[in-house]
Amino acid sequence: MVPISLTKIFEKYPDRRYIMFGGKGGLGKTTFSAATAYYLAKQGKRVLVFSVDPQASLSDIFQKDIFGKGPTEIMPNLYAQEIDADQRVKEYQQEIRQKILDMYGMDKIPEEIESYIQAAAAEPAMEESAIFDEVVDIVVKGGFDYYIYDLVPLGHALYYLSMASVYDEWIGKITGLRQQMREYDQVAAVMRHEKDAEEDAILNELLYIKERINKSSGILTDKERTAFFFVVTAEEMVINDTLKAAGLFAKFDVPLSGYIVNRVLPEELKKQQIPEYLKNRLTMQDHYLKVIDDTFKNEILAYVPEMERDVTGLRMIEKLAERMFD
Amino acid sequence: MSDDEKKKSGFFQAVKEFVYGVAAHDSARFALKTRASMEHLFILITMGDMLGVPILPPYYSLRLLPYVVPQISTWKRRMLREKDLTDSLA
Numbered sequence: 340m341v342p343i344s345l346t347k348i349f350e351k352y353p354d355r356r357y358i359m360f361g362g363k364g365g366l367g368k369t370t371f372s373a374a375t376a377y378y379l380a381k382q383g384k385r386v387l388v389f390s391v392d393p394q395a396s397l398s399d400i401f402q403k404d405i406f407g408k409g410p411t412e413i414m415p416n417l418y419a420q421e422i423d424a425d426q427r428v429k430e431y432q433q434e435i436r437q438k439i440l441d442m443y444g445m446d447k448i449p450e451e452i453e454s455y456i457q458a459a460a461a462e463p464a465m466e467e468s469a470i471f472d473e474v475v476d477i478v479v480k481g482g483f484d485y486y487i488y489d490l491v492p493l494g495h496a497l498y499y500l501s502m503a504s505v506y507d508e509w510i511g512k513i514t515g516l517r518q519q520m521r522e523y524d525q526v527a528a529v530m531r532h533e534k535d536a537e538e539d540a541i542l543n544e545l546l547y548i549k550e551r552i553n554k555s556s557g558i559l560t561d562k563e564r565t566a567f568f569f570v571v572t573a574e575e576m577v578i579n580d581t582l583k584a585a586g587l588f589a590k591f592d593v594p595l596s597g598y599i600v601n602r603v604l605p606e607e608l609k610k611q612q613i614p615e616y617l618k619n620r621l622t623m624q625d626h627y628l629k630v631i632d633d634t635f636k637n638e639i640l641a642y643v644p645e646m647e648r649d650v651t652g653l654r655m656i657e658k659l660a661e662r663m664f665d
Numbered sequence: 666m667s668d669d670e671k672k673k674s675g676f677f678q679a680v681k682e683f684v685y686g687v688a689a690h691d692s693a694r695f696a697l698k699t700r701a702s703m704e705h706l707f708i709l710i711t712m713g714d715m716l717g718v719p720i721l722p723p724y725y726s727l728r729l730l731p732y733v734v735p736q737i738s739t740w741k742r743r744m745l746r747e748k749d750l751t752d753s754l755a
Contacts, residue, residue: 517707
């Protein structure tokens, strides 16, 4: 089956400026993110590709250490960023400490409070939340035509999504309680003929958090501005997992834009003298490519061949981009 | 302000306070008490992990921490103290 080309998709939907690749670990999400960024940058668009994975590998693929350095120029129009979650959490803790010191004119954080700050930072969800928060910063700041999310493997991405909706719900509830508290404040103030109750700083803080979370999950589920691609390979487990994940993503209203088949062994090999081992791989691949065809039908956007070497450095990224966007 | 006027306003002030005391003081006290209970509930929800009850994701509870610093110790005392019959009379 001839796929609808990926190029056409980008031409047809120029408003989809948030590009994401999802899939099981090790299938080529980072590679495709980099290649897409390269392609778009060559078209004259300003592109930022950034990693939300604590074990990011953009540094490896661009052969440049960009970890925790903010948006770094790779070539004209192409910027890459790897978020240093650890550093972010540390700065955040310090910010909170400073705020407490300033608010109460203390010169030292009370022990109880300090131990809470440290314990909170050790929570496993902290790192994800910090990355989540930084992503909001990146997106809110603007300045690029395209944002390419180099996503975490499926399980994490789902966690990331569900986190947004759970947070949203929670914050909504707490904000409700806080608003109710404020009403009591006002009642008491009126009865005692005081002027208006003081402004509630906590309520404002909660509304701020709510707005940030909405911003981030809003992008993930925006059909007009977001394109989410799944990466698959011709293997049974990968196909099954992808189907399962696609179902879950649909539940969270993530707009799926199509599937890209990676690591396809070249057909021409069959005509050559090849060992039994490779012959078997090719037969297996034919079978699963057919399964993929039957399963995802006209949502397949590209078949990308297994390259002759691993994709690192701009030369190889360019080569791959040519195969993706032919 | 003349002496006469001063007397007058002092009188009105006294009436005002008297009316407040008779009619509204209890309600105002009740509103404030409810408000205080809610404050403790609120801190439990946001800072629950201090007592080992994690509810709000810690990243966001840290954001709220500075505002509740003064309440933390009374809140902990209230949450952790034993309750007895006389509590319901208060």
